[in-house]
Amino acid sequence: MIPARFEYHRPSDVSAALAILTEHGDDARVLAGGHSLIPMMKLRMAAIEHLIDLQDIAELKGISVDGGTITIGAMTTQHELIDNADLAKAAPILREAALQIADPQVRYVGTVGGNVANGDPGNDMPGLMQCLGATFHLVGPGGTRDVAARDYYEAAYMTDREDDEILVSVSFPVPEGGYAYEKQKRKIGDYATAACAVQVTMAGGSCTAASIAMTNLSDTPIWSKDAGAVLVGTDCGPGAIGAAVDAAVAAIDPTEDNRGPVEFKKHVAGVVIRRAIERAISRA
Template sequence: MIPGPFSYYRPATVADAVKLLSTLGDDARPLAGGHSLVPMMKLRLATPEHLIDLHGIDGLKGVRRDGDKVVIGAMATQHELLASGEIAKSIPILHETALLIADPQVRYRGTVGGNVANGDPGNDMPALMMTLGASYHLEGPNGSREVAAADFYQGAYFTAIEPGELLTAVSVPAPAIGHGYAYEKLKRKVGDYATAAAAVVLTMSGGKVATCSIGLTNLHETPLLATEAAKAVIGTSLDAATLKKAAAAAEAIMSPAADTRGPVEYRKHVGGIMVTRALQRAAARAA
């Protein structure tokens, strides 16, 4: 189908974009990579009267180190993450996850900000950002603020962004040197959303897990932090009984929808398997 009529804007600064969003109100939508919004517009599931293209704003682009954090501009693409030496060195799980998003054509256009900002439970980056303890920088008519990724997602397609606000950057604390990591994703075919996926970032000491964080993708109406599952592995060598306990704790908080990817019980079952695999692979990588 063809989208409905809309007015098009291409601001040059964040301030201009925020002003447009504030002035035009609920009838305006920002355009990043467009992989979520444009298909919805074609199906007339979204009918914005005003489209604000963010591609002309240089301040939203790039990846840089800032002390002990890596700051990713909202308009940085998945391809840029894959090409970034800083990401490969400091936060390699971002590189691993970006490789599993859709296909190369999508990754050249799809942005990090678009992936995390719209609250789609099937997107890969939100749960990973929660796992990494990331925060989102928001700019709005009342100034700027930081929101932890863990506090950002409130429901399917419902987030902490206030009217007139724009997500401008993602700040990710660099994990400890020698950490282990893994993103395990089960999907039906290349380009599909996850049937279930799990992110793990951990550290080991003396052959036992010292710290651990586990995130879950597409297993609830929001991304999830499996805190009880992570607690279950602390101080263990990830023996079979511990892995089983962690998987069960993760499954206990899952509430996926039954869809073409499978019934609820199947998706929870494979979600537990993704957690187990991610824990094992992360531990094997930890120095």
């Protein structure tokens, strides 16, 4: 569990980080919290010759709730998400989800940017960002670029980000209505067996908007447009919820692992999705 030799870089601004990234190309990777990358390096499954630690870059940190938009710097930790009162008020689903990520020690170091950028299907933030309709802001040699969270993920560890780009922040409109992040895991520190993020708005007993996304149930996060659409215009009664669950389950493609076989995961996913929807509706 000792990585191969590597050069450690610790730039203090984004342009310096980009310069190192450009100089070394494929041999370089940026380091956020390190919870995915460092174990891969220790297992020598990832050979990174130049590691660019982003922790000294102040412009990558911070949470702002400005007008109708929430912006979170890539190097903001999970703990900071939990600890931020403005965010808890504006988008309580983030706090609920972050509290279900690993344990406090991990959350003190783990970052939003690392969580969303890496493309690990087990990470919780990608599904959540898709639920919230977030936009990812990338910086590269050619300037800045925005990508919708719902378009960012291509396959496990494969994303729309180019090798010479850095994800600098995420932003999303302040969510409205009821919310829930429901996650089943084997233990603290585990990835989800199944997890689901839901935002629902109700008006006059009728659903006006619904967004449903799932974690670790495919090789990318899954935002099910159909599942949300099924709820809209209904009273969110048992029939509508059942239809939404069916639509969401139809969109996933889990694989067997130590958590269990596909049949089990699909069944549990259905239960978790249902509970998330019901809890979100109860808060709407």
